Amino acid sequence: MSYSDDEDVDIDEFQDACDLSDIPALPEDMTLERAMTEADQAITYFFNNKFSEAKNLMTPFSNSSMYHSLGSSVFLYLEAILTFDPQNIQSASKALKDSIRVCNRFRKKNTLGESLGKMVRKNNFDQFTEEEAHAELCYAECLLLKAMLTFIEDETLASFIKGGLKIRSCFNCYKDCLQILNKKDWSSATTKTHFEGGVMMGIGTFNLMISMLPSRIIKLLEFIGFSGNKQLGLDDLLKGYYLEGIRQILCVMTLLGYNLMVQYIVSHGEGDLKICADILDKQLKKYPDGVWFLFFKGRLEFMNGNLDVARSWYQKSWKSQEMWPHFHHMCFWELLWIECIHGNWKEAINYSEKLIENSKWSKTIYTYQKAAIMLMMDDITPSDRDH
Structure with missing residues (x-):
């Protein structure tokens, strides 16, 4: 049974039934360890702003290796999220569908009898091979990105x-991966740390996201099998961070994003700035010119009330790379607010105009913000008001 490229395949049983015969075989020397080593190298390239090198490393085997396929899809996904360009979104969607198919090739196969048996008894999670375990984890990550x-x-x-x-x-899938982690014999495995870090990242992120929803919705979601324990989520993410596996960087980004952005915007609470400072000190030593960590460093200083220092870090982040100009818009938005707090209205308007002209996220908000800033100016000309 096969499906065309433009059909969504949402249910596991249908995805497992897809015809995977057109997926090229892996070269003999492309072991799981080599694939993860190259994925780790791609991460290093990416967070040092060497985006082309990262993409070029992942692309050659993106149609046959689960880690190369996932890595290639992640780069396209980030580009789609940053640009909101319909063509980029479509490209990322197709890449993720292809990645799901590649992962399915390596996932544990069940016979008809085993599939029927799953209805009345639990999976034998201890029977998963190392490759099948990682395929299940990569599959879960692809599904999450595709859902977003x-x-x-x-x-x-x-x-x-x-x-x-x-x-x-x-x-x-993440719950299954947790069962695999706990029940599989990993004594002879070389990739347990990488797998465990991914499980901690996935389960932790889900707990954290769901914990931010209204209590009534949380109760409903818990009734159908989700969990929304905020502290458990943070603890799992910290475990993933301290494990230093290939997915450590995902735990890092989630912890920084939650404590420096989400807490202040969604929860109206205080983030853990101490752990953020510790993380950023280590990451900036590893990625001194990394656009993401320069940005988060600026955000940390902003939240600490050090506006001039924050401005400097945001400007460093903005000027650290040109390949993804849409990332500049995040810096422009933060700089706009710093200038507003300082009362530098002309500088604030300058950033609002940059956003209106170049960003596709929300021109309505940017235009409203520009109008609000103009109302604060005493020396604005009539022509500027009309504009």
């Missing part, structure tokens, strides 16, 4: 429901 992309691909109710189903399938 579904919400911005199409804003209809049907798309929202499809995204929700993908998230539920993804969470179930």
Whole structure:
């Protein structure tokens, strides 16, 4: 049974039934260890702003190796999220579909009898090979990214429901991965740290995200199998961070994003600035010119009230790379607010105009912000007001 490229495959049983015969065989020397080593190198390239090198390392085997395929898809996904360009979103969506198919090739295969048996008894998680375990984890990560992309691909109710189903399938996969981690014999495995870090990242992120929802919704989600324990989520993410596996960087980004952005914007609470400072000190030594960590360093100083220092870090982040100009917009937004707090209205308007002209995120908000800033100016000309 096969599916065309433009069909969504949401249910595990249907995905397992896809015809995978067109996926090229892996070269004999492309072992799981080599694939993860190259993925780790791609991460180093990426966070040192060497985006082309990272992409070029992942692309050659993206149609046959699960880690190369996932890595290649992540780069396209980030580009889609940063640009909101329909063509980039479509490219990322197709890449993630292809990655899901590649992962399915390496996932544990069940006979008809085993599939029927799953209805009445639990999986034998201790029977997974090392490769099958990693395939399950990569599959869960692909599903999560695909679900997130579904919400911005199409804003209809049907798309929202499809995204929700993908998230539920993804969470179930992560729970299976946790069972594999706990029940499989890893004594002869060389990649347990990388696998465990990925499980901690996935389970931790889900707990953290769900914990931010209203209590009534949390109770409903817990009834259908989700969990939303904030402290457990943070603890798991910290475990993943301290494990220093290949997915440590994902735990780092989640912890920084949550403590420096989400807490202040969504929860109206205080983030853990101490752990953020510790993380950033280590990451900036490793990636001194990394656009992401320069940005988060600016955000940390902003939250500490050091506005001039924050401005300097944001400017460093903005000027550290030109390949992804859309990342500049995040810096412009932060710099806009710093100038507003300082009362530097002309500088603030300059950043708002840059956002209006170049960013596709929300021109309405940028235009409203520009108008609000103009009202604060005493020396604005009539022509500027009309503009």
